[in-house]
Amino acid sequence: xxxxxxxxxxxxxxxxxxxxxxxxxxxxxxxxxxxxxxxxxxxxxxxxxxxxxxxxxxxxxxxxxxxxxxxxxxxxxxxxxxxxxxxxxxxxxxxxxxxxxxxxxxxxxxxxxxxxxxxxxxxxxxxxxxxxxxxxxxxxxxxxxxxxxxxxxxxxxxxxxxxxxxxxxxxxxxxxxxxxxxxxxxxxxxxxxxxxxxxxxxxxxxxxxxxxxxxxxxxxxxxxxx
Numbered sequence: 001x002x003x004x005x006x007x008x009x010x011x012x013x014x015x016x017x018x019x020x021x022x023x024x025x026x027x028x029x030x031x032x033x034x035x036x037x038x039x040x041x042x043x044x045x046x047x048x049x050x051x052x053x054x055x056x057x058x059x060x061x062x063x064x065x066x067x068x069x070x071x072x073x074x075x076x077x078x079x080x081x082x083x084x085x086x087x088x089x090x091x092x093x094x095x096x097x098x099x100x101x102x103x104x105x106x107x108x109x110x111x112x113x114x115x116x117x118x119x120x121x122x123x124x125x126x127x128x129x130x131x132x133x134x135x136x137x138x139x140x141x142x143x144x145x146x147x148x149x150x151x152x153x154x155x156x157x158x159x160x161x162x163x164x165x166x167x168x169x170x171x172x173x174x175x176x177x178x179x180x181x182x183x184x185x186x187x188x189x190x191x192x193x194x195x196x197x198x199x200x201x202x203x204x205x206x207x208x209x210x211x212x213x214x215x216x217x218x219x220x221x222x223x224x225x226x
Contacts, residue, residue, distance in 0.1 A: 025124065029116070029120075029140065030117070033110055053124045059083045086118055090115055090118040094114045095111065109143070116135065119135065163201045164209075167221045169219075177218075181209065184200055210224045
């Protein structure tokens with residue numbers, strides 16, 4: 001039988017180390033999102049990871065005084081109860097990062113990274129340092145190298161003649177472009193500093209459409225590979 005006096009405690013240095021690791025790993029993933037100018041960046045990911053670690057530490061070690069206050073009183077404590085709420089609670093924050101823009105939806109990857117850094121913070125807070133570090137490395141691979149590999153694979157499968165890339169001048173909306181393109185099956189929008197890059201997929205793409213779009217005043221350029 002486990003006595004209340006033999007319950008594990010966490011020193012100040014151990015707590016500092018766990019919180020620091022959680023903040024560092026969360027900030028690494030946040031930097032990648034920051035470089036891509038996504039909805040949630042460095043500070044958001046750092047805070048999510050740090051908060052998750054703190055919740056986990058409090059859940060596991062924060063009630064030591066209550067358990068050891070009176071040996072005659074039996075207190076049942078489930079350390080996973082507080083930590084379990086992180087999994088569902090982070091969903092509200094992730095939902096705020098998802099934005100519908102025209103026909104496309106942005107922010108799904110950022111919402112997923114928030115969910116992952118919450119798990120990383122929980123692992124760091126629970127003392128699973130190797131698991132937290134490995135997960136961070138795998139997440140970075142998925143966000144960076146795997147992204148380019150996936151795009152190359154998709155480019156080989158999708159017919160290139162049905163896709164065009166249009167660069168719009170700053171201040172012009174996507175609706176102005178869509179009035180000139182019909183039967184749009186897929187659209188992806190990327191906002192740059194001085195322009196908006198739109199990738200369209202439509203069976204109606206041909207030389208006539210490319211020429212017509214190139215003549216528009218708000219179009220900087222059109223790329224089409226046949």
